[in-house]
Amino acid sequence: MTTAPRGTAHEKAGGGTDRTPPAGDTTAAERPGGPGARPPRRRIRTETVSGYLFVAPAVVLFAVMGLYTVGYGFLLSFASWNGFMPHWTWVGLDNYADLLWRSPVYAPRVRDAGLNTLWVMTAVPVLTVVVSFPLAVLLNRARRMRSVLRSVYFLPYVTSGIAVFFAWQYILKPDGAVNLLLEQLGLGSLQQPQGWLGNPDTALPTMIVVTVWGAVPVSMLLYLTGLQTIDASLLEAAELDGAGWWRTQLSVVWPLLRPITAIVVLLNLRDSLQGFQTFLVMTNGGPGDHTNVLGLEAYSLAFLKELRPTLGLASALGWLLFAAALLLALINLRALRSKT
Amino acid sequence: MTSIPPAGTRDRTTGGAPRAGGGAPSGAARTRRILARTVVGLLLAGYGLVSVYPFLWMVSAAFKDRIEVVRGGHLIPENPTLDTLVDTWNTLHFFDFFLNSLLVTLYTVVLTLVIYAAAGYAFAVLRFPGRLLLSRLFVSLLFVPGVTVMLPIVLLENELGILGTHWGLVLPFVNGGAPLSILLMTGAFAAIPGELRDSARVDGASEFRIFLNIHLPLAQPALITVALLTAIPTWNEYLLSRVSLNDRSAFTLPLGLQTLAAENVPQYNNLMAGALIVVIPVVLLFLCLQRYFVNGLVGAVKG
Numbered sequence: 280m281t282t283a284p285r286g287t288a289h290e291k292a293g294g295g296t297d298r299t300p301p302a303g304d305t306t307a308a309e310r311p312g313g314p315g316a317r318p319p320r321r322r323i324r325t326e327t328v329s330g331y332l333f334v335a336p337a338v339v340l341f342a343v344m345g346l347y348t349v350g351y352g353f354l355l356s357f358a359s360w361n362g363f364m365p366h367w368t369w370v371g372l373d374n375y376a377d378l379l380w381r382s383p384v385y386a387p388r389v390r391d392a393g394l395n396t397l398w399v400m401t402a403v404p405v406l407t408v409v410v411s412f413p414l415a416v417l418l419n420r421a422r423r424m425r426s427v428l429r430s431v432y433f434l435p436y437v438t439s440g441i442a443v444f445f446a447w448q449y450i451l452k453p454d455g456a457v458n459l460l461l462e463q464l465g466l467g468s469l470q471q472p473q474g475w476l477g478n479p480d481t482a483l484p485t486m487i488v489v490t491v492w493g494a495v496p497v498s499m500l501l502y503l504t505g506l507q508t509i510d511a512s513l514l515e516a517a518e519l520d521g522a523g524w525w526r527t528q529l530s531v532v533w534p535l536l537r538p539i540t541a542i543v544v545l546l547n548l549r550d551s552l553q554g555f556q557t558f559l560v561m562t563n564g565g566p567g568d569h570t571n572v573l574g575l576e577a578y579s580l581a582f583l584k585e586l587r588p589t590l591g592l593a594s595a596l597g598w599l600l601f602a603a604a605l606l607l608a609l610i611n612l613r614a615l616r617s618k619t
Numbered sequence: 620m621t622s623i624p625p626a627g628t629r630d631r632t633t634g635g636a637p638r639a640g641g642g643a644p645s646g647a648a649r650t651r652r653i654l655a656r657t658v659v660g661l662l663l664a665g666y667g668l669v670s671v672y673p674f675l676w677m678v679s680a681a682f683k684d685r686i687e688v689v690r691g692g693h694l695i696p697e698n699p700t701l702d703t704l705v706d707t708w709n710t711l712h713f714f715d716f717f718l719n720s721l722l723v724t725l726y727t728v729v730l731t732l733v734i735y736a737a738a739g740y741a742f743a744v745l746r747f748p749g750r751l752l753l754s755r756l757f758v759s760l761l762f763v764p765g766v767t768v769m770l771p772i773v774l775l776e777n778e779l780g781i782l783g784t785h786w787g788l789v790l791p792f793v794n795g796g797a798p799l800s801i802l803l804m805t806g807a808f809a810a811i812p813g814e815l816r817d818s819a820r821v822d823g824a825s826e827f828r829i830f831l832n833i834h835l836p837l838a839q840p841a842l843i844t845v846a847l848l849t850a851i852p853t854w855n856e857y858l859l860s861r862v863s864l865n866d867r868s869a870f871t872l873p874l875g876l877q878t879l880a881a882e883n884v885p886q887y888n889n890l891m892a893g894a895l896i897v898v899i900p901v902v903l904l905f906l907c908l909q910r911y912f913v914n915g916l917v918g919a920v921k922g
Contacts, residue, residue: 330747337738344794348771440855442894553764597767
């Protein structure tokens with residue numbers, strides 16, 4: 280996201296030099312950017328043609344796999360269909376109404392899943408920032424071990440997938456490594472005899488911890504790159520003014536990295552709103568729907584209801600998620616803009 | 620080890636006080652610095668342990684036999700055995716799954732690089748009508764939830780007759796990676812000085828030659844970053860594969876792993892051995908390329 284505006288800015292500036300005509304005719308090459316700059320017409324034409332040729336594969340793929348499927352899904356959200364009948368039944372906005380308040384079957388489920396999702400969406404971004412910002416600050420101080428540690432911290436991202444979720448499941452079992460560790464530390468009272476995912480009270484917090492564990496690597500790396508762009512003289516100035524290390528971090532570094540915090544929060548909000556793979560693999564919503572999230576609900580409406588006509592409902596729920604994600608992105612952008 | 624906890628508390632108190640003491644005795648300052656460094660090191664190592672904790676047990680269980688894994692117990696296997704790994708690899712025909720995963724990942728990465736390097740070049744360098752609109756359209760795709768389009772993708776592929784084939788995975792994967800790949804490639808190409816292009820144009824090089832011979836080589840870190848950022852999720856992908864693949868012969872590794880977990884009583888030593896088999900190739904790939912990867916990402920964020 281950060282690259283886009285910068286890229287275009289460069290583009291504008293570079294455009295002028297771009298157009299400086301190759302050979303002799305100097306008159307045409309004047310101001311960069313201005314509408315008066317007149318590159319030879321042939322160059323414009325070849326550039327347009329090659330521009331379209333260069334983007335053509337991406338556009339074609341996007342048209343089929345992106346636009347078509349998005350449009351298809353959008354239409355489907357106004358229909359009732361089980362995937363097997365030859366025709367859709369048009370129901371207008373019924374799916375949305377059913378999901379949000381009308382249906383006695385789906386509305387309460389959506390509400391509960393929404394509440395779980397809200398917990399995840401609040402806790403995951405906050406905890407991710409709380410862990411990854413200090414981690415990046417500390418890692419930035421460590422000179423010798425930095426690259427080794429960076430690789431170690433990145434393992435959760437590299438392996439994020441069902442393999443590592445099964446590993447989590449394994450260590451969270453009743454007789455798993457986490458309970459064992461607690462016992463060895465003398466914290467036996469914290470053990471979960473039903474397993475961390477088996478107890479309705481601990482299941483969702485545990486899933487949040489696992490999600491944060493998976494989200495820290497990228498966030499930490501983003502903070503780390505942000506830290507390396509900070510001008511060292513700023514920190515020296517703070518030190519000269521008598522600010523201690525803590526003070527410098529809080530009053531100088533943290534505000535400077537606010538754009539990165541905004542990105543980290545946005546990415547994690549989006550993922551916790553829409554992601555559900557971890558939940559599907561590790562708990563499948565259980566125990567007793569205590570870890571059911573909206574993405575998982577949409578997934579099961581789409582793929583696990585066999586002959587019941589829930590495909591339209593699944594689509595509608597997907598679009599509600601999309602609308603929520605867009606809204607969050609806009610709020611996030613606004614917050615970012617007003618502060619910088 | 621015993622002297623560490625007091626060190627931590629002491630550092631915290633002194634850290635809060637202004638440090639610009641001018642003529643502070645150098646001895647005290649030095650011990651303070653050493654203590655601070657120790658605490659930082661311990662905290663960093665601590666999180667490192669948190670990062671690898673599930674893997675340690677994954678590796679451990681993969682070398683345990685059936686009986687020992689049920690007893691739980693120690694991280695270090697009492698009777699380490701390779702049988703579990705060999706057994707899992709053979710009985711599940713993991714080689715076929717491995718090959719399937721490799722092919723899907725390879726196709727996806729190659730197509731991603733070819734398609735989005737070209738698109739990124741056009742967006743960064745060439746000026747043509749509709750350029751901004753198109754690039755924004757691609758980026759906006761970031762916000763479309765996977766679960767929203769998954770169902771239409773399956774329905775569409777059913778009509779196209781590629782549902783259940785590897786192309787049915789590759790095409791959506793490539794398209795799904797568009798926003799990030801285009802952002803990274805555009806950023807990398809835009810950072811290449813325009814003078815290089817100009818002189819090539821003076822020499823009469825075609826747009827394609829300029830792209831191929833000047834920009835691609837210079838954007839190598841970005842290309843590697845995009846390749847890794849595509850390969851890792853593709854290798855680990857599970858959801859679309861699960862809903863679109865029916866035929867066991869087309870299964871990828873994550874799906875093969877799933878069949879192990881779906882047994883009535885999952886054998887955790889086999890399951891972890893399978894998990895290890897899934898994880899090792901990406902970890903190796905990452906370790907080989909991580910230097911380029913981090914640089915590429917740093918460049919993208921800075922750019």
